[in-house]
Amino acid sequence: MIKPLCLLFLLFPLYAQAVDNGAGQAINPKRDTLSTGLSGHVRDAHSHRDLPARVVCRDQNGVVHGGYYKNHVEGFFTQDGYFQIPLPPGEYDVEVFHGLDYLSQSRRIVIVEGQVVKQEFNLDQWLPLRQLGWVNGDGHAHLYTDRRCDDEMLATVRTICLAQGVDFLCTNQGWAGYDDEHWRHGYDKFSDSDFKLFYGAEMPKYRTGHIWWLGLESTHGYFSAAMDSMYENRYYKSSDMPHWDFNHLP
Template identity: 25%
Template sequence: MDNLPVFCWNHWRWLQALTGFFLGLFAAISVEAQPVKPGQVAIEITTTTGSKPTPVRVRLTQQGRVVKRLPTEAIGVMYGLWDHADGFGFQPDSSFYVDGRFRLALPPGTYQLSLSKGPEFIDQQHQLVVRSGQTQRKAFRLARWIDMAARGWYSTDGHIHIRRSPREDPLLMNWLQAEDVRVGVLLRMGDFWETYYPQYAYGEKGVYRRDNYLLVSGQEDPRTPEIGHALGYGASDKVRFSKEYYHYDTVFDKLHELGGLAGYAHHAETFHGYRGLTLDGLRDKVDVLEILQYCVDANPLRTEHYYHLLDLGFPVTATAGSDFPWCGQDHDHGSPEHSARIGNARFYVFTEKPLTNQSWKEGLKAGHTVVTSGPMLDFRVNNARPGDRFDVKKHTKLVISATAFGHSKQVPLERIELVGHGKVLASVTKNQPGQSVNQLTIKLNLDTLTHGIWLAVRCFAGSQQAAHTTPIYVTVDGSGFHNPETADRYLKLSESYLREIEQELEKESSNPEFQLWHYKKGLKTRIAETREVIEGLKKRLK
């Protein structure tokens, strides 16, 4: 009994400690149970030359992972492969477009914000630290490293697949402006069975304009696996002859009649486009060839079939296009985050007039184009521009100037080449005196010409970045600009492509995708006409 007070005292202290432990535990649980309030980011983007918010492309990540939260200001338009609803607000790489402002609630943490506005603007990356219950306001200004429109050159994505009605026009215009694409050509796509990505109007009726930007309609149709995919630009209406589907020239003739241009997509490489290019190109049906795109190879610039026609004396205008939403730099269409992107491959059209649908078409018809996935080019021969043609006397001095423009971080130039008849006549690299990753220049006087020549400039820069001009065509004393050295080889190659078509005509297939053999009579007639052209070229090009 003597120890009872001690026992009671120790027991009391133990109860106090136990009670304190549970009270602390309950308090901790109570704190953890309280929801963490999200923070807010309020972002505004302008350019260094303007005070109004500007459309931009935005990508938000955290520790390298995309943040799958879309602000209400995100501009969504339905898009997808085969005209399916595969995407809306997010782009294929999980970026999104906004009209210069957005607000987003995010859990507390550190985020990475990427802003871009096409290759003429310098991309920006910023770190955002979001704190619970707080609003963080940020204003960013995007700067150009070059302004091609100020020089009279207007960027064009000649290959976009998105259906549209007048209701979508303002939304799609925001997409174009966010990539600084001055002219977006939306193509109705077709195959033997069906058409996809409908456009509500063509020609001037299908033009939507805002500021100095245009939406216009065109077509990628016919499209077959045996002779390639055809392009139509600038016609006053769509053209499709279902009962003569493999007779591309009937479509091309009608497009020309309607004031348009015609040619081939995908470098004329995929879907055996070189066969159709030979069949129609040698009969003067082809105006344009898409020579830069991310659909075929990691190297977006492919010129094998382009130089084929040029060396045989056929002027063809170089074009380019993204083939959105099909083609990206990763070539992985099965990935939910592949890099298909409007304007990733584009061409520039020169016009001295204010930009309109008509002035753009005139520049395109004149061949005043440069294709690019990054570098910008200025090319002159005796002050002539790409697409120009002029005649000189033998040994007349040609004053040649070619300049490539780049950006040390975004478009680091590697080399520039002057190409004549497919050969490199002069080359300059970034390591030579007076040259840099920002600018490369070739100055050359050529006075040894005894025969006509086509001259072009091409440039290579950072990863998968290249550019190429349409040629300047120089004739001497009225001669052609063809290449006598390669004429025989290219004519034999042309004949081999015609034989490929003939071999396909003998393959009666049960596969509904392959319908060429049904058109044997009409195609044999066209092959015979092309052979007549080849025989005439053999005599003339000697």
């Protein structure tokens, strides 16, 4: 159960790192469909539960392979801890991450044509954030899409957030194609005790930026003080809705 406190959401935080050079064999055979590349499994080192993770696999020229985005270096995201990355022969530096509260783990592998290197990554937790009452999320996330009720986008967002240790997301302006009428049913399909989607607002803006307090009693009544009224009053649609708050949302 997510406890109602706050943590600044950082998509790419400064991770602590642990180096490990061991290989493992606990790979799901149902995922072994590669002919050449890397097949891996990520787990919590103590509980041995499958751990969502971000996998960054760089060749000796520093190029990231298997990434979701073509022009960025985020790497490969896995929601259930299992992953496969097709790779041409060569040497690669592999690093596996999970959020702010786990140490990353890195090792070098060698890929040979016609072979699959199998690796087991067991990440150590360095700070029990959930147990301490903290949650990690973003209160202002744009999910632009031309598709109405874009479940594919929400599935991708959920995978990336779980891999990064993100507990909640408040969407705005785009809303993954959902609106006031459909968001409750749509977001519910991608929300559970591990990750929650909420329907947020593009306007008004806040001086607090992406930091949100969720249920923290000491911040009750701070809505008006946190609103950037100077910006709001100059926004071209400000006259359409002079007053706005969260009272209409559950």
